[in-house]
Amino acid sequence: MKFAVLVFPGSNCDIDCYKAVESVLGEPVDYVWHTATDLSPYDCILVPGGFSYGDYLRCGAISRFAPVMNEVAKAAEEGKFVLGICNGFQILTEAGLLPGALRRNMSMKFACRDTVLKVENNQTPFTRDYEAGEEIIIPIAHGEGNYYCDEETLEELRANGQIAFRYKSNPNGSVDDIAGVTNKQGNVLGMMPHPERAVNEILGTVDGKKMFTSIINAWREQHDAANVR
Amino acid sequence: MKAKVYVTIKQSVLDPQGVAVQGALHSLGFNEVESLRIGKYMELELGDVNKEEAEGRVKSMCEKLLANTVVEDYRYELEG
Amino acid sequence: MKAKVYVTIKQSVLDPQGVAVQGALHSLGFNEVESLRIGKYMELELGDVNKEEAEGRVKSMCEKLLANTVVEDYRYELEG
Amino acid sequence: MTQQMSVKEPTAEQIADQQIYKQMGVSDSEFELICGFLGRKPNYTEIGVFSVMWSEHCAYKNSKPLLRKFPVTGPRVLMGPGEGAGIVDIGDNQAVVFKIESHNHPSAVEPFQGAATGVGGIIRDIFSMGARPIATLNSLRFGRLESDRVKYLFEHVVSGIAGYGNCIGIPTVGGEVVFDESYEGNPLVNAMCVGLIDHDKIQRGVAKGIGNPVFYVGPPTGRDGIHGATFASEELTEDSQERKTAVQVGDPFMEKLVMESCLELINSGIVIGIQDMGAAGLTCSSAEMASKAGNGLELYLDQVPQREEGMTAYEMMLSESQERMLFVVEPKDEAQAMEIFERWGVICAKVGKVTDTGRLQLLHHGEIVGDMPVHALVDECPIYNKPSSVPSYYEKNAAVDTTAYNEVTDLGGALKKVLGSPSVASKAWVYEQYDYMVRTNTAVRPGSDAAVVTIDGTRKALAMTTDCSGRFVYLDPEVGGRIAVSEAARNIVCSGAEPLAITDNLNFGSPEKPEIFWQMEKAVDGMAEACRELDTPVIGGNVSLYNENAKGSIYPTPVVGMVGLVHDVDHITTQHFKGEGDILILTGVTKAELGGSEFQQVVHGVTEGRPPQLDLAVEKKLLSGVLEAIQSGLVRSAHDLSDGGLAVALAESCIGGGFGAQVSLHTGEIGEEGLRPDFALFSESQSRILLSATPENADALLSGLKAHGVPAVKIGRVSGLQLHITVDGKEVMSEEVHTLKQVWEDAIPCLMK
Ligand SMILES: Nc1ncnc2c1ncn2[C@@H]1O[C@H](COP(=O)(O)OP(=O)(O)O)[C@@H](O)[C@H]1O
Numbered sequence A: 001m002k003f004a005v006l007v008f009p010g011s012n013c014d015i016d017c018y019k020a021v022e023s024v025l026g027e028p029v030d031y032v033w034h035t036a037t038d039l040s041p042y043d044c045i046l047v048p049g050g051f052s053y054g055d056y057l058r059c060g061a062i063s064r065f066a067p068v069m070n071e072v073a074k075a076a077e078e079g080k081f082v083l084g085i086c087n088g089f090q091i092l093t094e095a096g097l098l099p100g101a102l103r104r105n106m107s108m109k110f111a112c113r114d115t116v117l118k119v120e121n122n123q124t125p126f127t128r129d130y131e132a133g134e135e136i137i138i139p140i141a142h143g144e145g146n147y148y149c150d151e152e153t154l155e156e157l158r159a160n161g162q163i164a165f166r167y168k169s170n171p172n173g174s175v176d177d178i179a180g181v182t183n184k185q186g187n188v189l190g191m192m193p194h195p196e197r198a199v200n201e202i203l204g205t206v207d208g209k210k211m212f213t214s215i216i217n218a219w220r221e222q223h224d225a226a227n228v229r
Numbered sequence B, C: 001m002k003a004k005v006y007v008t009i010k011q012s013v014l015d016p017q018g019v020a021v022q023g024a025l026h027s028l029g030f031n032e033v034e035s036l037r038i039g040k041y042m043e044l045e046l047g048d049v050n051k052e053e054a055e056g057r058v059k060s061m062c063e064k065l066l067a068n069t070v071v072e073d074y075r076y077e078l079e080g
Numbered sequence D: 001m002t003q004q005m006s007v008k009e010p011t012a013e014q015i016a017d018q019q020i021y022k023q024m025g026v027s028d029s030e031f032e033l034i035c036g037f038l039g040r041k042p043n044y045t046e047i048g049v050f051s052v053m054w055s056e057h058c059a060y061k062n063s064k065p066l067l068r069k070f071p072v073t074g075p076r077v078l079m080g081p082g083e084g085a086g087i088v089d090i091g092d093n094q095a096v097v098f099k100i101e102s103h104n105h106p107s108a109v110e111p112f113q114g115a116a117t118g119v120g121g122i123i124r125d126i127f128s129m130g131a132r133p134i135a136t137l138n139s140l141r142f143g144r145l146e147s148d149r150v151k152y153l154f155e156h157v158v159s160g161i162a163g164y165g166n167c168i169g170i171p172t173v174g175g176e177v178v179f180d181e182s183y184e185g186n187p188l189v190n191a192m193c194v195g196l197i198d199h200d201k202i203q204r205g206v207a208k209g210i211g212n213p214v215f216y217v218g219p220p221t222g223r224d225g226i227h228g229a230t231f232a233s234e235e236l237t238e239d240s241q242e243r244k245t246a247v248q249v250g251d252p253f254m255e256k257l258v259m260e261s262c263l264e265l266i267n268s269g270i271v272i273g274i275q276d277m278g279a280a281g282l283t284c285s286s287a288e289m290a291s292k293a294g295n296g297l298e299l300y301l302d303q304v305p306q307r308e309e310g311m312t313a314y315e316m317m318l319s320e321s322q323e324r325m326l327f328v329v330e331p332k333d334e335a336q337a338m339e340i341f342e343r344w345g346v347i348c349a350k351v352g353k354v355t356d357t358g359r360l361q362l363l364h365h366g367e368i369v370g371d372m373p374v375h376a377l378v379d380e381c382p383i384y385n386k387p388s389s390v391p392s393y394y395e396k397n398a399a400v401d402t403t404a405y406n407e408v409t410d411l412g413g414a415l416k417k418v419l420g421s422p423s424v425a426s427k428a429w430v431y432e433q434y435d436y437m438v439r440t441n442t443a444v445r446p447g448s449d450a451a452v453v454t455i456d457g458t459r460k461a462l463a464m465t466t467d468c469s470g471r472f473v474y475l476d477p478e479v480g481g482r483i484a485v486s487e488a489a490r491n492i493v494c495s496g497a498e499p500l501a502i503t504d505n506l507n508f509g510s511p512e513k514p515e516i517f518w519q520m521e522k523a524v525d526g527m528a529e530a531c532r533e534l535d536t537p538v539i540g541g542n543v544s545l546y547n548e549n550a551k552g553s554i555y556p557t558p559v560v561g562m563v564g565l566v567h568d569v570d571h572i573t574t575q576h577f578k579g580e581g582d583i584l585i586l587t588g589v590t591k592a593e594l595g596g597s598e599f600q601q602v603v604h605g606v607t608e609g610r611p612p613q614l615d616l617a618v619e620k621k622l623l624s625g626v627l628e629a630i631q632s633g634l635v636r637s638a639h640d641l642s643d644g645g646l647a648v649a650l651a652e653s654c655i656g657g658g659f660g661a662q663v664s665l666h667t668g669e670i671g672e673e674g675l676r677p678d679f680a681l682f683s684e685s686q687s688r689i690l691l692s693a694t695p696e697n698a699d700a701l702l703s704g705l706k707a708h709g710v711p712a713v714k715i716g717r718v719s720g721l722q723l724h725i726t727v728d729g730k731e732v733m734s735e736e737v738h739t740l741k742q743v744w745e746d747a748i749p750c751l752m753k
């Protein structure tokens, strides 16, 4: 399975995502520049955290026009896995690949600390290795992670099982304690917490590992299924 | 031609920044502030374009980039 | 009474946001944008106060909190 | 929108006749000297250039004689003071690069931008050496956390640091925050950056190779920060609020691009010399680069990218616009360099040429607008040996007997008071605003003695800390200086690392005052002695003088930034208790030493007497004994005793680990028989560390320490959820850890609500 880690001007967690794929999965992974126009070699696209374009104007607002984003949309359409973390989540919502938007934290302050997440849907390609309702410790580090969507959208999210993670104790004011959502098809996930920072004992928690193993297991299953067919 | 663009958070959306600033004003004794909304204010120099054209262009800038219409409203004025 | 407050970055002070957004507009093909500066826009509901008093109060809010006069200018309008 | 420009610059005659140079901080005798070097009177641009080059900030004219006392070499030192940052070998062809710098005065005027640009500046110092920045720290001092102004400064300084560090993606992993009346109106904002480099990538700021082109990198120059270096070299006054031109705005996004592109340029191997434009911008970087190569430089000011219209030579030379660099390559490599910056979307312009004239020559609009000997600018600033005299407060304090205070018997209450003092209380409110995890190498986060950052691809890690007790330095600068270095080393050792070297930031009042100059002298003596004794040379630093407010000078605050090497990640140790039943061991000797302590300030309301004594030979034994114990795997937690003494150390270790402790102190064992309980718990005697070990390892640990000549005794064990302490068999404290935790955690957030 081949991973792409997108790099926008101002991406910071590109290296963290890269290291996580390498250390947890040992699968091939490439940095892919924001100007790239072909993502066809990749099976999973990671949109990393950071401050793309300084997060000036709004987080993710400028990056979503990068040439590579057309390819991300295409990949999402094709059913490939797309995972946006933190700034990556913001970019995906700005690009309309995920519903909602992210506002300033209620505290008005950047918040960096461990949070407890509840796995709300373990039927997605990103969460299948977790138990339903499992509580995991994943750090957050953001100033604008306060998820918003209107009532109607929220109902839809609930009905479709698009809410992947909720915070046990809401750190930022997110609607319905939402920490991460998927698209309707379930192959695009955006989340504010950083699973790639939770893959090594020395960093404090390894609860993010299962996100990466989920992805590869989901892919293998698809792949094997395809081979059988 | 000059454009002034105002981007504000929708009435229906809670605006953390507005809430925080209002709270701060109250604690400074400005209790008369019953509500406060914060938005962005942008001034654009557009060079030599006619008003009609500018109208459409600025609208399109707002829709595409300057505002996120999921949570924000915008309006603009053209001058000169 | 309603107040509209505009806070803008002083001309001589660097506006990194404005520079970045202008760049983005250019790459989206809005080349007519010769310059762009980003500021804040606030709408305050003030309840029943008379204009004169409001004048002074809003000015003081700007000086104390709403604007950082080291790097920003402000102006305001009162309505109603 | 045309702006009022400085069209009417004074002529050379007017500058001399009306003594305009004085407004720039140049004295009469210095002006004479400058005229001598030029063989004529300087024009406006030239006097401007001289004034910043000859400011304290750039020339260290009042501090150089003192700085010469520091040991600056050692077997591991690859580069000492003089370049952007010092460099220390850590083996395997790798080295660590670090430096600290102050942004006190800009932060007093505009705290957010002042602090932000302080961070930006120190990061540039690191990557301009060719190093990849891996962490930053910050050392902050404010007035008492009571007035609105102090809260404003605190809030905005912290968010400025967060705003810059988070955006550029370098973790902010540690630091310190102290609140004390003496910093009212003149906060201290010192930022430190640590980077990693391969030996063969080390760069120097040299303009070598006659005829080589000189390039400018970064955003266009504006009129911001003109005379920032001069501004940093004088006292803050009412006017300072008006000196708005001194305010620079940081653009961390731009710096990220400049950093990545410059590192790529350096890795390409074509760079001859590179330097950041820090204080005094284009002036300082060009003059220093020329000086280090013994060459001259021609600058074509028309080619300098400009943000504003109609900028004069004076303005361009003195601007401190941020995120800019200067570099030299050979002509054949020009295109390759340009291509790199183009790809990163960063402006790069050829603005000059290396010459053999030994002069800095400025060309603008087809004219030579400045022509000055480089050596005069860089090396000839007069050095002053300021008069020094012992302040009367120091003499007076000799008579104060701090052991005569009424005995405090409610020790639980006292502990809560000390834990709730903002200087001691949890700094989570601060560091949770910083992204301390980005780059996923942060093994020890803020909240323990020192932060630890791992090095990818190795089993090594780096520990880092900043420390200084201004109160101790005030009461006795020489002892205080020794303590600052020793405390930093203790924090490093407690984290499992071997101390390598220090960088220092000398924050003092006005050197024109003989008592202040005495403080500087003595503090440097103490620090130098400690650095020599502990084998931690000074590889770089920064001097910030004229830190004064209406009431007088700040406490002398020579901040020490230290980095240590963790030889194996298995050695990484934190201060938090790890397990029920673990045995507590206290090293060192506890004496009745309250002078300058947190307890004295918080409970007795004074800072007086003499500070704790510190014997460097004892300290050295302690450090090597504890480090060896940690390295042999005998230690589960280690915490140095500093603010608040033993009581606070115990409380912090309990809180962090989520455990309680049963402690029985026997005064004859930990110090002198019959030591008063309030002294036993709150004295800040030096060279003490609180250790914990499993019951199986405790005896081995004790005997190992004793073999090193380190006094050590068992004082209890980790147990339950209470902190329970007896002294000579009598219960003196029994507190729920969770209550202590609340007091400690809520103190700052409550004050900031
Ligand atoms: N300004 C700051 N930025 C980041 N971390 C900080 C800051 N101030 C304090 N800390 C962290 O809080 C913890 C406690 O600080 P302090 O009491 O000064 O430690 P010590 O006395 O051991 O040097 C340390 O881990 C320190 O790095």
Ligand SMILES: [Mg+2]
Binding pocket: D448, D449, D491, D639, D640, D641, D642
């Ligand atoms: Mg400590």
